[in-house]
Amino acid sequence: MKKYSVFSLAREALRYHSGWERAWASPDPKAEYDTIIVGAGGHGLATAYYLAKEHGITNVAVLEKGWLGGGNTGRNTTIIRSNYLQPESAAIYEKARGLYEGLSQELNFNIMFSPRGVMMLCQTQHELRAMQRTAHANRLAGIETEMVSPERVKEIVPIIEIDGPRFPVLGGLWQPRGGTARHDAVAWGYARGASARGVDIIQQCAVTGIDRDASGVTGVQTTRGPIRCKKLCIVVAGSSGVLADMAGFRLPVESVALQALVSEPVKPCMDCVVMANTVHGYMSQSDKGEMVIGGGADGFNNYTQRGSFQHLEETVRALIETFPMISRLKMLRHWGGIVDMTGDRSPIIGQTPVPGIFINCGWGTGGFKAIPGSGWATAEMLAKGTPGTLAAPFSLDRFTEGRMIDESVAAAVAH
Numbered sequence: 257m258k259k260y261s262v263f264s265l266a267r268e269a270l271r272y273h274s275g276w277e278r279a280w281a282s283p284d285p286k287a288e289y290d291t292i293i294v295g296a297g298g299h300g301l302a303t304a305y306y307l308a309k310e311h312g313i314t315n316v317a318v319l320e321k322g323w324l325g326g327g328n329t330g331r332n333t334t335i336i337r338s339n340y341l342q343p344e345s346a347a348i349y350e351k352a353r354g355l356y357e358g359l360s361q362e363l364n365f366n367i368m369f370s371p372r373g374v375m376m377l378c379q380t381q382h383e384l385r386a387m388q389r390t391a392h393a394n395r396l397a398g399i400e401t402e403m404v405s406p407e408r409v410k411e412i413v414p415i416i417e418i419d420g421p422r423f424p425v426l427g428g429l430w431q432p433r434g435g436t437a438r439h440d441a442v443a444w445g446y447a448r449g450a451s452a453r454g455v456d457i458i459q460q461c462a463v464t465g466i467d468r469d470a471s472g473v474t475g476v477q478t479t480r481g482p483i484r485c486k487k488l489c490i491v492v493a494g495s496s497g498v499l500a501d502m503a504g505f506r507l508p509v510e511s512v513a514l515q516a517l518v519s520e521p522v523k524p525c526m527d528c529v530v531m532a533n534t535v536h537g538y539m540s541q542s543d544k545g546e547m548v549i550g551g552g553a554d555g556f557n558n559y560t561q562r563g564s565f566q567h568l569e570e571t572v573r574a575l576i577e578t579f580p581m582i583s584r585l586k587m588l589r590h591w592g593g594i595v596d597m598t599g600d601r602s603p604i605i606g607q608t609p610v611p612g613i614f615i616n617c618g619w620g621t622g623g624f625k626a627i628p629g630s631g632w633a634t635a636e637m638l639a640k641g642t643p644g645t646l647a648a649p650f651s652l653d654r655f656t657e658g659r660m661i662d663e664s665v666a667a668a669v670a671h
């Protein structure tokens with residue numbers, strides 16, 4: 257893999273950019289791999305990268321039914337933060353946020369990490385109390401957050417209306433090193449790093465069946481033929497239930513569409529991320545100037561990767577109270593992704609009832625921020641055959657043992 261640098265850029269500029277090699281290889285599938293990862297989203301690709309880098313395991317294939325990063329990883333609103341309430345969540349999200357800080361350098365690929373700060377608004381007394389509790393929990397977990405006054409919120413976010421008629425701003429939970437990153441670049445950077453270390457990334461290869469015998473998994477059926485493997489890791493977000501069904505077990509997840517939209521580009525007006533749980537919306541400004549707006553999840557299970565007018569109307573109507581200026585903006589485009597929601601709104605990372613099959617899913621509306629930490633922890637689990645300390649609390653059996661990790665109020669909006 258050639259290193260990207262100012263020198264390689266200058267060299268290529270002088271020869272009309274004719275010497276760039278492909279960022280990752282596109283090999284045909286082999287008959288057998290030690291490990292197969294299903295799903296080339298951020299979590300699957302990061303898992304493959306850390307398997308190769310941290311554990312030297314490279315006889316690995318990542319199978320993707322479409323194009324890499326084409327699922328939720330390329331559809332989210334790119335918010336990165338680690339201000340979660342429960343210690344187990346704080347640990348894995350903060351591990352991820354910490355890795356994001358140096359990820360461009362580590363991958364030699366500009367993922368445009370922008371620690372511009374994340375403000376979570378408190379617009380009811382209840383929310384104020386809940387956020388104060390989270391701030392205390394964050395301090396105990398060593399995560400840098402602070403409660404700020406309405407006046408300070410206005411200083412940080414001048415376009416906000418803090419004296420709104422229904423939901424005045426009563427305060428905010430501010431995480432100064434939260435922010436955003438370019439979502440596609442995260443997938444591309446991990447893909448390039450994994451491919452350079454010998455991992456096969458195979459796109460346009462849908463898994464259609466899972467083969468098993470009495471001792472456990474033996475391989476997969478795909479649209480490009482059968483492939484044998486010793487270990488299988490399912491990392492397919494909204495399609496997790498479908499893959500679990502192929503393997504013969506059930507998951508406590510629901511798949512629903514989550515939607516987002518962007519406005520036409522405008523001059524810089526907001527240099528941090530703002531989340532307004534009570535009015536049900538969140539917003540940041542992209543480098544191109546678009547206001548990136550996230551809304552709610554559908555109230556019914558479905559597999560449509562589309563937006564709908566009903567949600568747009570709800571989200572925009574609510575946000576206008578807090579950000580009156582957006583009433584003048586035109587919408588540029590909107591879309592949806594299929595997210596996999598668990599009952600306690602925490603992910604599942606662990607072994608499944610089928611020996612040799614592992615799963616990473618249930619990130620719901622908030623898994624982009626977790627990609628580096630999740631990939632790191634899932635790679636450790638695959639390499640050792642058992643989850644390490646970061647992943648262990650998120651095992652599937654917590655649902656039968658009643659060990660919930662309740663983060664239902666930690667989402668940007670109340671899903």
Ligand SMILES: Cc1cc2nc3c(=O)[nH]c(=O)nc-3n(C[C@H](O)[C@H](O)[C@H](O)COP(=O)(O)OP(=O)(O)OC[C@H]3O[C@@H](n4cnc5c(N)ncnc54)[C@H](O)[C@@H]3O)c2cc1C
Nearest residue numbers: 295297298299321327328329332333335463593623624625
């Ligand atoms: C609108 C929206 C906004 C969001 N905003 C945020 C945010 O601001 N911050 C945040 O942290 N998170 C956010 N999220 C959530 C985040 O995007 C996801 O949690 C995360 O991207 C999940 O990554 P993944 O790698 O698990 O899944 P994906 O990126 O969905 O990848 C799974 C892959 O599996 C593939 N696949 C499925 N079935 C098969 C099969 N049978 N064979 C082979 N491949 C298969 C799919 O094609 C897909 O590419 C948002 C999500 C959406 C939809």
